[in-house]
Amino acid sequence: xxxxxxxxxxxxxxxxxxxxxxxxxxxxxxxxxxxxxxxxxxxxxxxxxxxxxxxxxxxxxxxxxxxxxxxxxxxxxxxxxxxxxxxxxxxxxxxxxxxxxxxxxxxxxxxxxxxxxxxxxxxxxxxxxxxxxxxxxxxxxxxxxxxxxxxxxxxxxxxxxxxxxxxxxxxxxxxxxxxxxxxxxxxxxx
Amino acid sequence: xxxxxxxxxxxxxxxxxxxxxxxxxxxxxxxxxxxxxxxxxxxxxxxxxxxxxxxxxxxxxxxxxxxxxxxxxxxxxxxxxxxxxxxxxxxxxxxxxxxxxxxxxxxxxxxxxxxxxxxxxxxxxxxxxxxxxxxxxxxxxxxxxxxxxxxxxxxxxxxxxxxxxxxxxxxxxxxxxxxxxxxxxxxxxxxxxxxxxxxxxxxxxxxxxxxxxxxxxxxxxxxxxxxxxxxxxxxxxxxxxxxxxxxxxxxxxxxxxxxxxxxxxxxxxxxxxxxxxxxxxxxxxxxxxxxxxxxxxxxxxxxxxxxxxxxxxxxxxxxxxxxxxxxxxxxxxxxxxxxxxxxxxxxxxxxxxxxxxxxxxxxxxxxxxxxxxxxxxxxxxxxxxxxxxxxxxxxxxxxxxxxxxxxxxxxxxxxxxxxxxxxxxxxxxxxxxxxxxxxxxxxxxxxxxxxxxxxxxxxxxxxxxxxxxxxxxxxxxxxxxxxxxxxxxxxxxxxxxxxxxxxxxxxxxxxxxxxxxxxxxxxxxxxxxxxxxxxxxxxxxxxxxxxxxxxxxxxxxxxxxxxxxxxxxxxxxxxxxx
Ligand SMILES: Cc1ncc(C[n+]2csc(CCOP(=O)(O)OP(=O)(O)O)c2C)c(N)n1
Numbered sequence: 001x002x003x004x005x006x007x008x009x010x011x012x013x014x015x016x017x018x019x020x021x022x023x024x025x026x027x028x029x030x031x032x033x034x035x036x037x038x039x040x041x042x043x044x045x046x047x048x049x050x051x052x053x054x055x056x057x058x059x060x061x062x063x064x065x066x067x068x069x070x071x072x073x074x075x076x077x078x079x080x081x082x083x084x085x086x087x088x089x090x091x092x093x094x095x096x097x098x099x100x101x102x103x104x105x106x107x108x109x110x111x112x113x114x115x116x117x118x119x120x121x122x123x124x125x126x127x128x129x130x131x132x133x134x135x136x137x138x139x140x141x142x143x144x145x146x147x148x149x150x151x152x153x154x155x156x157x158x159x160x161x162x163x164x165x166x167x168x169x170x171x172x173x174x175x176x177x178x179x180x181x182x183x184x185x186x187x188x189x190x
Numbered sequence: 191x192x193x194x195x196x197x198x199x200x201x202x203x204x205x206x207x208x209x210x211x212x213x214x215x216x217x218x219x220x221x222x223x224x225x226x227x228x229x230x231x232x233x234x235x236x237x238x239x240x241x242x243x244x245x246x247x248x249x250x251x252x253x254x255x256x257x258x259x260x261x262x263x264x265x266x267x268x269x270x271x272x273x274x275x276x277x278x279x280x281x282x283x284x285x286x287x288x289x290x291x292x293x294x295x296x297x298x299x300x301x302x303x304x305x306x307x308x309x310x311x312x313x314x315x316x317x318x319x320x321x322x323x324x325x326x327x328x329x330x331x332x333x334x335x336x337x338x339x340x341x342x343x344x345x346x347x348x349x350x351x352x353x354x355x356x357x358x359x360x361x362x363x364x365x366x367x368x369x370x371x372x373x374x375x376x377x378x379x380x381x382x383x384x385x386x387x388x389x390x391x392x393x394x395x396x397x398x399x400x401x402x403x404x405x406x407x408x409x410x411x412x413x414x415x416x417x418x419x420x421x422x423x424x425x426x427x428x429x430x431x432x433x434x435x436x437x438x439x440x441x442x443x444x445x446x447x448x449x450x451x452x453x454x455x456x457x458x459x460x461x462x463x464x465x466x467x468x469x470x471x472x473x474x475x476x477x478x479x480x481x482x483x484x485x486x487x488x489x490x491x492x493x494x495x496x497x498x499x500x501x502x503x504x505x506x507x508x509x510x511x512x513x514x515x516x517x518x519x520x521x522x523x524x525x526x527x528x529x530x531x532x533x534x535x536x537x538x539x540x541x542x543x544x545x546x547x548x549x550x551x552x553x554x555x556x557x558x559x560x561x562x563x564x565x566x567x568x569x570x571x572x573x574x575x576x577x578x579x580x581x582x583x584x585x586x587x588x589x590x591x592x593x594x595x596x597x598x599x600x601x602x603x604x605x606x607x608x609x610x611x612x613x614x615x616x617x618x619x620x621x622x623x624x625x626x627x628x629x630x631x632x633x634x635x636x637x638x639x640x641x642x643x644x645x646x647x648x649x650x651x652x653x654x655x656x657x658x659x660x661x662x663x664x665x666x667x668x669x670x671x672x673x674x675x676x677x678x679x680x681x682x683x684x685x686x687x688x689x690x691x692x693x694x695x696x697x698x699x700x701x702x703x704x705x706x707x708x709x710x711x712x713x714x715x716x717x718x719x720x721x722x723x724x725x726x727x728x729x730x731x732x733x734x735x736x737x738x739x740x741x742x743x744x745x746x747x748x749x750x751x752x753x754x755x756x757x758x759x760x761x762x763x764x765x766x767x768x
Contacts, residue, residue, distance in 0.1 A: 011526065023194045023356055033194055034322075035356040038298050044557070045732055046526035059432040061322075061355035064501035066512030081521050084514040101524035105735045106562045106727065109522035122515045141746060 002055035004063045005152075008082045009074025010099050011046045014145040017170065018072065019050045021149060025166035026054040029158055036061035045102075047078055070155065072148050074131075075099050080115045083124065092124060093151050095131035095144060127151060134185040140175070143182035150186020160187070195359045197352040200323035201262075201290060202227035203359070204330025205234060209367030210258040210288070214239045214248035216605065217634040218264030219299040220353040221292035225262050226637075229646045233364060238637055238646050241572075241605040242267035246274045246289065250343075253287035254379065256370035258334050262290040265306045266571065270606070272309065275343070279313045280389040281379050282341035282396075284370050286334035292348040295470045296497035299633075301552065301571065303495065305471035310345050310448035314393050316400055317345040317448040318409055321428045323357040329445065332408060340396055340403075347447065349470065351426040351497070401449040409445030412458055416440065420462025422455065422475055422486075426498070427468045433500040434509065439466075450478045459484050466507070470498050528557045530733040531709070531749035533628050533699035536673035537597070538565040539729055539753075540680050546593050546687075549582060551575035551607070553599035554632040554701075562730045566597075573598070573606025576623055580610065583619040591620040592687050598623065601631035601639040604654070608663070614692050615664030622686050622693050625656060626673075629700040636704070660694045667693035674699060676756045702749055710750030711766040715743055719762035726754040726763065 005022060007015045016037060023035045031054040038048060051063045068086050073079035073094040086092055096116065103109035116128045129151065135143040146167065153163045164180060171179045184190050195203065201224045205213065213236040215225040229236035239245035245261040252259035263271060268291045275289070291309070294300040310317035318333055320326040326348070333344040377385045404410060419439040423431045428443050435441075442458045444450065455478075459465050467476040467488040476488035491506045492498075501511040528535050538558035541548050542565040550556055550566040551574065559566035568578060579596035586594075598607045603625050614621050631637040638644045643653035660668045667689055671682050679697070686693040700707050712733070722739045733747035734754060741762070755763045 010524065027192070027194050027358065032358060033356070035194065036351060037196075037354050037356075038350070044526035044529065044554070045524075047524040058357075059429040060500050061351055061357070061426070061429065062499055064499050064512065066514035067501075068514075077521060077524070080517050080519065081524075084516045086514050087512070088515060100732075100735045101522050102527050102561070102730065102732065103522040105732065106730060107724075107736060108561070109520075112519055112521060115517075115519075118517055118519065122517070124515060 002053055002058050004068045005052040005070045005072065006063050006068045006082060006085055007050040007052065007072045007074075008078045009048055010078065011044055011048045013074045014142060015048060015050050015074060018145040018149055019052055021146075021166050021170045022052045024170055025158065025162060026052070028166065029162065031055060032058045034058045034061040047081060049082065070152060072152055074144060074148065076115050077101065077111065080112065080119065083119060086124065090125070091127060091155060092119070093127045093148060094129075095148060096128050097130070097132045097144070129186075131186065135182055138182035138185055139178040143179055146179045146182040147186035150183035153183070153187055192358055192360055194356045195323045195327075196223060196354065196356050197320075197323045197326050197348060198223035198354070199227045200327040200359050201330050201346065201348070202231075203361055204327040205260050205288075206231045207327070207362055207364050208258060208286075208331040208334045209365045210234060210260050210334065212249065212252035212257050212259040213237070213261070214245040214259075215262040216240070216242045216245050216267055217631055217637045218267050218292070219634055220294060220350045221262045221264045221267070221290060221348065222634050222637065223353070224290055225646070228260070236646050238639060240640055242271040243274060246271040246278075249287055249289070250274060250278050253283045253285045254372065255285070256372050257285040258287075258367055259285060260288050260290070263292070264300065265291055265293045265304050266300065266302065267291070268306055268309050269571075272313075275309065275315070276313045277381050278343050279315045280381055280386055280393055282392075283337055283343060284372065286337035287343045288330065288333045288337060289343055289345045290348060291345055292350070292353050293471070294350050296350065298350050301569065303471065305474070306345075306347055307447055307474050308472070310347075311474070314397050315343050315345055315448070316340070316446065317347050318445055319347045319425045319447045320352060320445065321425050321443070322352065323355070324359045325445065326352065327359050327361070329409065340400060342396060347425070349426055397449055401451065404446050404449055404451040405454050407446060410451060410454060411443050411445075412454075413441040413443065414461070417462045419464050419466060420458055421466045421468055422458070422479065423468040424475070425470065427470055427503075430498055430500045430503050431468050434504045434507075444475065447474070450475065452482060455479060455484070456482060468492060468498070468503060525560060526557065527560075527730065527732050528554065529702060530731055530747040531702035531751040533673045533697070533701065534558060534626055535563075535729055535731065536676055536679055536753050537624060537626060537697045538563045540676060540683055541565045541595065541597075543680070544593070544683060546595050546683075547582075547590065549575045549579045549594065549596045551596070551598040551602050552633070553602050553626070554628075555597060555599055555626050558597070562728055572602050573610055576607050576610030577613060579621045579623065580614045580617065580619045583621050594622070595687070596621065596623045598625055599632070600625060600627040600629065600641045600656070601637070603656075604640045608659070611660065611663050611665075611694070618692070620690060620692055622695065624695045624697060627656060627696050627698045630704060632701050632703075636701070656696055665692060665694050667691060668696065669693065670696045670698055672699055673697045674751055674753055676753065702751070710752075712745035712748035713743055713750055713752070713755065714764045714766050715741055716762045716764050719760045721760055723759075725757045725759065728757065729754055
């Protein structure tokens with residue numbers, strides 16, 4: 001059975017590192033893997049989505065509505081935007097950070113309230129946490145992506161060491177320590 | 191070795207392994223990484239050309255000289271390079287010549303959704319269409335063999351989902367290709383009428399030979415399973431079809447999309463009860479099948495617009511699709527925006543304030559079209575801003591020329607703005623052209639261009655001086671402004687619009703995302719001074735928002751450019767000490 005992970009967030013938040021890490025990890029674990037990214041406009045603060053699919057043999061590189069086993073969201077509003085892509089029994093791991101989109105900034109819309117509650121009211125399995133604080137605690141606001149990976153790792157039958165090896169393989173040497181700490185904080189080890 | 195590889199990177203790997211030695215391309219999403227990745231191999235000479243036509247002609251010249259050569263571009267780039275394409279189909283090649291064109295169904299980052307397959311048909315050149323990274327690598331290597339065997343340029347057609355998806359590939363070593371000798375052969379390479387008339391029959395015969403080849407070649411394959419349904423498909427659609435049907439349909443997967451086989455399709459059709467054609471964009475395989483007299487399901491149920499997916503195909507064919515839980519909530523959209531500190535912002539603010547009519551172009555600055563700046567009236571294709579402002583002013587004369595401008599980026603100007611500028615100088619309209627020189631090709635992710643002084647490897651290179659160039663073309667009035675200085679922008683814009691001869695304003699400041707640009711500390715709000723007038727918010731800077739009746743500065747985004755300070759009458763935005 002093919003498993004589907006969607007990574008959603010705001011352009012510039014570092015979702016490409018998260019998908020690189022997952023790709024590396026899952027390939028090492030012996031799965032067939034496909035990762036689909038949208039490049040180009042992604043630096044520019046727009047809504048971005050990455051698909052990671054793995055299994056014995058993966059065909060399509062993309063994930064449709066109702067197909068994601070996991071959604072990893074870097075931002076709260078983006079979690080709400082993509083929630084329809086989650087399987088009814090899937091799980092969403094979400095960073096509770098709020099980043100105002102332009103319509104909110106210029107006052108033509110407001111940032112919706114209580115999004116986490118609203119998702120939970122639909123009986124969706126939501127795992128929400130303030131990843132920005134944990135990343136800062138680990139030593140860099142940029143480590144939000146690895147905090148999220150730490151959290152996601154709890155739901156996988158893959159050894160913690162394999163995850164950490166993937167971090168070592170994908171992150172520049174001088175940031176490995178910070179990122180390993182971010183992973184531990186996300187996973188709840190410390 | 192098995193690795194996960196982006197489709198574009200796999201194409202670059204294919205170039206390397208095939209012994210390709212010359213690459214000339216112009217960037218364009220989703221094709222850019224092919225050339226960026228190729229540039230990492232020392233064995234391949236790589237360059238960014240000023241535009242796609244130049245790139246293709248460079249690749250052609252290298253092929254003529256006897257080397258395996260390549261050029262890459264996005265779908266609309268092939269419009270620009272169509273001229274050399276149509277005639278190098280006649281000349282054929284010496285060293286193998288491969289062209290990559292990347293389509294963008296769904297328009298993730300493009301101004302239209304044209305289907306490049308039409309070009310292969312019209313120019314009568316073979317086109318290959320891989321369906322994942324592994325095929326991309328293999329097809330690229332075989333494309334060179336095909337090119338040399340049939341004496342033709344070969345096009346590899348990518349699409350966003352193949353170009354920007356990673357899948358597993360197995361790499362091998364670079365082969366050693368003995369360069370072909372260049373031998374003068376005017377009847378083959380000098381395409382004047384007398385010789386071209388002799389080459390056209392060659393092209394027709396080559397198409398016949400290629401059609402024969404397509405009947406039984408590596409690129410096309412039949413996967414027999416249930417014969418109730420037969421699907422003919424290609425590219426990324428093949429992957430969706432496998433996902434939807436599994437063993438419940440037989441598949442004819444076409445990797446060579448031009449020319450299309452006849453007997454292979456007719457034989458496949460005979461073996462299945464119902465024939466469905468699944469192809470993104472235009473009905474090309476479908477039209478071919480209908481011409482063969484086959485009764486098929488195609489664009490009568492499948493859309494011409496947009497990208498496909500497994501669910502879209504299933505739904506259109508009346509099969510069930512999964513659904514998820516939806517929040518009943520009006521969620522604000524999150525469109526891309528100009529970055530905090532983007533040098534384009536100051537100019538667009540000035541244009542908006544002066545209520546100018548702005549004929550725009552393509553690049554990051556096209557984002558000047560959206561709220562709150564709303565400072566763009568037109569965007570068509572690269573270079574069109576300058577030519578169109580001339581036409582606009584010729585048509586409306588004094589009524590328009592004092593408030594109408596063209597805006598164009600540095601890379602776009604080098605791509606196709608210069609010829610339009612020559613037209614203004616020659617045919618004399620009183621037009622004002624603003625060149626937004628941020629010292630990089632921003633939109634496609636920071637590629638060097640002829641104005642930046644560096645080549646694709648980041649080494650020093652020739653640098654074209656825009657002021658000198660514009661003067662040489664015939665402009666007497668060439669002004670340079672700093673877009674972070676709003677007063678200067680406003681004054682110069684007013685002067686140049688009022689002047690009774692054509693002028694160029696160069697707005698110069700490097701893109702804030704460039705590594706060498708020093709970012710200043712975030713500004714700090716003086717809560718006592720801010721009265722919440724929102725004057726600074728007219729800039730549409732993503733670092734400034736409104737919270738609790740006052741401005742809020744997002745310190746993770748603000749780069750201290752200071753443009754907002756110039757709009758604050760209350761001195762509430764402060765430079766941080768230290
Ligand atoms: C014919 C063609 N080729 C390539 C592209 C892709 N493309 C869009 S904008 C752009 C260049 C933008 O660079 P520049 O003009 O310097 O503006 P910036 O983005 O830096 O503001 C490119 C290559 C295109 N749209 N059309």
